[in-house]
Amino acid sequence: MLDLKRIRQEPGAVRDELARRGNREATDAAVDRVLSLDEERRALIGEGDALKARRNAVSQEVGERKRRGDAADDVIVEMRAVAERIKAVDARLREIEAEIEDVLLHTPNAPDAGVPVGGEEANVVVRSWGEPCSPDFEPRPHWEIGAELGLFDLPAGAKVAGSGFPVFTGWGARLQRALVSWMLDLHRENHGYTEAIPPFVVNQASMLGTGQYPKFVEEGDAYEIPADGLYLVPTAEVPVTNLLRDELLDAVRLPVAYVAYSPCFRREAGAAGKDTRGLLRLHQFDKVELVRFERPEHSSEALELLTRHAERVLQLLGLPYRVVLLAAGDLGFSSSRTYDLEVWAPGVGRWLEVSSCSNCRDFQARRANIRFRPAPGEKPEFVHTLNGSGVALPRTTIALIENGQQADGSVVVPEVLRPYLGVERFTP
């Protein structure tokens, strides 16, 4: 959520920042709406406060008169009218504040200054690692290899739950478990993260805290459990970031860094029929997520650090990848700056997004009310929150299969996973 005070103080700057996302008309309208509502709001506060001051003074007088045994009927009659008026003013004020909140909750984060303007086509590859080379035989797509080696059974998953709910079997299942264990170990031992297993459902306050509510939910992308007011987590970012919701942290506790495994559930309402082949796009998938809470002045460098931590996973797996700085129009709702990690998959002949590392600055912290006291005696400030996949499993699995495939139909297992799996390759 953007800072109402800042919108009031520098509306022009806020307009320009938001316009970088590419829909100036809509964002300008939101800012203007907030400004006019805020003006009305402050006028009503003035009126209401004056009435309440009168009420407080008279109530005190009534108390004194009653204690003395005097009558107070005359002012009590006056106060009935004042109380009515206060109720009306407060009711209108609540409406206005709810509307301001509604607009603000639907308004995305402002992109960082260094973020390129434009849509997806304006994304910038900032670096790459490894050679996206194809083998000297015709590489096959992962769904063929997977079926042949019995790594997963998509028709079975479709029967049990529906299309997009995969079933991993045999070495494929063990590979998922190995990847999760190894990634958690890597980030905990080498990168200093605290391991966490969060709830896989969250309440509405949590969805609001990280920015999924209201938009993501309204657009039908979340799995809901109406009977309990819960949602299946679309990413561990939601429960883990909300671990510190409504907390006032000691500055010495920062940074806080969590690595968490969770399955992720997404309805992908807007993406029907797109990239549906094999494991490319799923309704349920596993992910290891990195979440950091930082002092504001450290969040920019923390995003670089967190991105390097995610990259380390791909390097150790030996998968060629590139780092893409997202343009403003391609940014997620809550993010001010995002690096996508895209891994090369020769079988499908494409770069696949396996991680998205974002600095949300104070956008989520303001929604979730996550603060810290910079120094003893100073005012609490909002922390900056960051998150990134470290990394998502299915597309990493695709890359492992398609990059590891051999002419004889076997798939070579990366060295780092061998202690977890006990084999060097998967064979037919």
Add this chain to the structure above:
RNA sequence: GGAGGGUUGUCCGAACUGGUCAAGGAACUCGUCUUGAAAACGAGCGCCCGCAAGGGCUUGUGGGUUCGAGUCCCACACCCUCCGCCA
């Protein structure tokens, strides 16, 4: 699912039958004192509106009763105890 108890500020914790500023303490900040510190003492220590003076709000959340609600009523959330059910 049933019964009971609870939720007060950064933390701890009080407030009889509704009528002062939500007592007091701890921590923290500034100041006085001190060679320095501790102790002691004084002030400050949440949010909103306002240039300011000042005013308003804040006892889990949301309603209600009342001139006036931490206090009374209703609903909900969460925590604790017990019963039931159950991995």
